Amino acid sequence: MISVRDIQEQTIADLFEQYPFLQGFFEEQTLEVNGQINEKLDDFLNFLEDEEEQENRAMAKDQVLESMSEYITQMLEFLGEDKDDGVRSITLLPGTNKSGEAEQFGELKISKSEIVCIVGPTGSGKSRLLADIEWVAHKDTPTSRTILVNDEKGDKKWRMTSGNKLVAQLSQNMNFVMDLSVYEFLELHAQSRLVEDVESVIDKIIKQANNLAGEKFDLNTPITSLSGGQSRALMIADTAILSKSPIILIDEIENAGIDRKKALELLVGEEKIVLMATHDPILALMGDKRIVIKNGGIHKVIETSEEERNLLVDLERMDAVVQNMRTRLRQGEIIQKEDIGF
Numbered sequence: 001m002i003s004v005r006d007i008q009e010q011t012i013a014d015l016f017e018q019y020p021f022l023q024g025f026f027e028e029q030t031l032e033v034n035g036q037i038n039e040k041l042d043d044f045l046n047f048l049e050d051e052e053e054q055e056n057r058a059m060a061k062d063q064v065l066e067s068m069s070e071y072i073t074q075m076l077e078f079l080g081e082d083k084d085d086g087v088r089s090i091t092l093l094p095g096t097n098k099s100g101e102a103e104q105f106g107e108l109k110i111s112k113s114e115i116v117c118i119v120g121p122t123g124s125g126k127s128r129l130l131a132d133i134e135w136v137a138h139k140d141t142p143t144s145r146t147i148l149v150n151d152e153k154g155d156k157k158w159r160m161t162s163g164n165k166l167v168a169q170l171s172q173n174m175n176f177v178m179d180l181s182v183y184e185f186l187e188l189h190a191q192s193r194l195v196e197d198v199e200s201v202i203d204k205i206i207k208q209a210n211n212l213a214g215e216k217f218d219l220n221t222p223i224t225s226l227s228g229g230q231s232r233a234l235m236i237a238d239t240a241i242l243s244k245s246p247i248i249l250i251d252e253i254e255n256a257g258i259d260r261k262k263a264l265e266l267l268v269g270e271e272k273i274v275l276m277a278t279h280d281p282i283l284a285l286m287g288d289k290r291i292v293i294k295n296g297g298i299h300k301v302i303e304t305s306e307e308e309r310n311l312l313v314d315l316e317r318m319d320a321v322v323q324n325m326r327t328r329l330r331q332g333e334i335i336q337k338e339d340i341g342f
């Protein structure tokens with residue numbers, strides 16, 4: 001906990017060095033430092049004692065100091081927990097299905113670098129399983145499942161709202177409400193992660209995002225005007241490159257109009273545990289294992305066999321035909337039987 005006393009006697013330069021993210025706070029509050037970087041924070045903020053300034057800004061010096069110390073405390077908490085913390089595995093222990101019957105599996109352990117897919121009919125409970133993991137369930141969700149981290153009961157700290165970065169969640173809906181350009185959005189994010197070379201990280205993310213998205217976009221595009229596929233591509237690249245969370249949960253990557261295979265490769269390129277709910281056969285077979293959900297319960301766990309992996313090549317070929325059709329239809333072309341190719 002950082003108090004007002006901890007910061008008010010320090011110079012702005014010292015504060016920026018200790019808490020680089022504080023520069024974002026200054027910008028947000030339009031506090032212009034200019035030549036006063038070596039002044040004590042308390043002295044620098046004296047100009048806020050002027051009544052006119054207070055009225056213009058609708059805040060007094062004390063309030064700025066309070067919210068600044070609060071901001072530092074929260075950011076440290078957030079960043080402190082936002083790291084791997086040596087997560088090597090998670091283990092699912094059985095609960096009950098929608099009819100209240102016990103799930104028929106002993107335990108399911110998922111380790112680093114594993115991709116586990118979750119399949120099952122619509123409404124069967126795939127998203128529920130992802131939510132149990134995110135919550136590090138301890139018999140306190142509708143399924144009564146338990147999730148262990150490194151073979152131990154999940155520490156409550158994983159649940160803390162802003163600091164719960166055990167998992168990075170990629171969900172179907174990406175509704176941006178902020179009025180920022182892609183560049184500003186990535187810059188804010190990179191700064192909050194204390195990235196050293198912000199520019200090169202931003203460059204890497206935009207390149208990867210465009211590698212996944214059908215329609216290209218650039219750093220000046222406002223995030224609110226990105227298409228569904230583009231914002232999805234941006235979030236995937238951002239998660240892969242900037243997130244330190246050891247577990248990535250993906251709910252449906254397929255309808256997003258992005259290159260699904262490349263997206264998955266990008267995400268598992270880092271040593272992560274990846275769980276993905278999917279209706280897509282190609283993605284389902286790209287997993288090391290797949291969990292089959294039925295009536296809200298884990299019905300089976302199947303390891304992807306050698307034969308299935310070999311079939312993946314054929315499926316990808318068929319998929320390429322469909323994708324190609326889609327592109328050509330979009331461009332107003334006429335399709336013929338021989339275009340199908342088999």
Ligand SMILES: Nc1ncnc2c1ncn2[C@@H]1O[C@H](COP(=O)(O)OP(=O)(O)OP(=O)(O)O)[C@@H](O)[C@H]1O
Pocket residue numbers: 096097098099120121122123124125126127128129142143277295296297
């Ligand atoms: N074991 C369970 N016990 C009680 N309720 C459950 C259980 N599993 C799932 N549910 C509930 O069933 C509903 C549908 O589940 P969910 O949204 O996870 O389905 P889904 O497989 O993700 O569907 P879709 O494929 O359409 O996305 C949810 O309200 C969920 O909370």
